[in-house]
Amino acid sequence: MSKRKIGNPLALVVLACLIERPMHPYEMATTMRSRAKHESIKLNYGSLYTVVQSLERLGLIEAHETEREGKRPERTVYTITDAGRMEYVDWLSELLSTPEREYTTFEAGLALLPGLPPDDVADLLEQRCRNLEITLAQLRAADAAVSLQEVPKVFRVEFDFRVLRTEAELAFTANLVGEICSGSLGGLDEWRSFHAESSPETAPLGAARAGPAKPGRRNTAERSTERDKDK
Amino acid sequence: MSKRKIGNPLALVVLACLIERPMHPYEMATTMRSRAKHESIKLNYGSLYTVVQSLERLGLIEAHETEREGKRPERTVYTITDAGRMEYVDWLSELLSTPEREYTTFEAGLALLPGLPPDDVADLLEQRCRNLEITLAQLRAADAAVSLQEVPKVFRVEFDFRVLRTEAELAFTANLVGEICSGSLGGLDEWRSFHAESSPETAPLGAARAGPAKPGRRNTAERSTERDKDK
DNA sequence: GGGGTCATGTAATAGGTTACATGATTCT
DNA sequence: AGAATCATGTAACCTATTACATGACCCC
Secondary structure, three states, rough: OOOOOOOHHHHHHHHHHHOOOOOOOHHHHHHHOOOOHHHOOOOOOOHHHHHHHHHHHHOOOEEEEOOOOOOOOOEEEEEHHHHHHHHHHHHHHHHHHHOOOOOOOOHHHHHHHHOOOHHHHHHHHHHHHHHHHHHHHHHHHHHHHHHHHHOOOHHHHHHHHHHHHHHHHHHHHHHHHHEEEEEEEEHHHHHHHOOOHHHHHHHHOOOOOOOOOOOOOOOOOOOOOOOOOOO | OOOOOOOOOOHHHHHHHHHOOOEEEHHHHHHHHHOOOHOOOOOEEEEEHHHHHHHHHHHOOEEEEEOOOOOOEEEEEEEEEHHHHHHHHHHHHHHHOOOOOOOOOHHHHHHHHHHOOOOHHHHHHHHHHHHHHHHHHHHHHHHHHHHHHOOOOOHHHHHHHHHHHHHHHHHHHHOOOOOHHOOOOOHHHHHHOOOOOOOOOOOOOOOOOOOOOHHHHHHHHHHHHHOOOOO
């Protein structure tokens, strides 16, 4: 994201369209919409013209011709440049080959989960399981629908991936609920005691007490795994 | 994101800190750093003061007192308000209970994958597998290190989740490589023919190479060497 | 006395989303 | 006739990141 001059996935999609053939912006939008790419890529078609402008400014695409039918507004047809073609291959290659550290909201929730009482958390996670099941059912229904048309597997691998990932998340969540309810989760007593009304003020989130350390006021110096500056 | 007045996860972390006890901004940063929350939540401590300002403006936190030691700059200690406490519980509950549609770069890559020739894609995915194995090894090493200190499981569930997710992705990717190489993937012939220099017109998703006829499959390897510096 | 880090802030910039504005054509 | 959709674009806005700027204190 930082290295690339333009990071918006919509730009990648624009390049993908123009590699097929020259198009005007609106056509790109309808093309991609018809292929349901917004299901797997975060696309905001409202930003289309802005993105096209940026790509042109960077020399990755260029105006090819401007047509006009009757008295409709002019349509500018764009083509991809050599630089654009290279950027496309490079970008797509990177997406496929290099796993990027991406943060999910669920992970954030898990990291802060001790901040709520155990029983509440169990309920919330149970609810998540039900939501995930609904999602899965929808995904499978959609898959079945698509299978009727004869769309080959290659064109929907991203779909399979999503299903797999959702299943994994469901399994994890269900298992976690189980561990909380059965009491087999390590540290559960400690966790519960934080929220045991005796100390309503002192909520935790990820205790960093190491060994025999004393919880004095300023324990900031203790845990210095301090490894990186990923920057 | 759209419903919440403030969406930056750093804000949630600030609230989490202040629920424990009043703090000044810098202390929040060191506290969270010491608990390695940036591993699971995307935090940019550079934005801290801006975020604190926003939270104050929204009435979720308020200045409690301003201390001063010697002639150091004043430190403003903040406390959480009732509104802030509610927002915190509500936000965290949502994170845990409600799966949100999140788009990964890999998914985007998969969706556009027909845009590159099959053999190149197989190489790239193979590379991803190796990268994922490295990530997994690192994660497990980190886990082992943490296990030595006696940090209970509750405080690192997010870690387990990440491992599981990475394993799932590796399994998927390896499997996909296998299907491409063995030829068992549906639509593979069609896919290959797009890139066989003949019919650039009919690519239904992604691309056929236009322009210079046959660059061969060498160019992705060349390209990928120059992409190693993170920033 | 020099480097690090404690501690706070501000200003500029980038990046993208939203809303607005326009007008022709086609469908019902 | 009216709605939808084709088709384009601009301007305001918001949010967050980056860079800059300051100065005290602490340890060697």
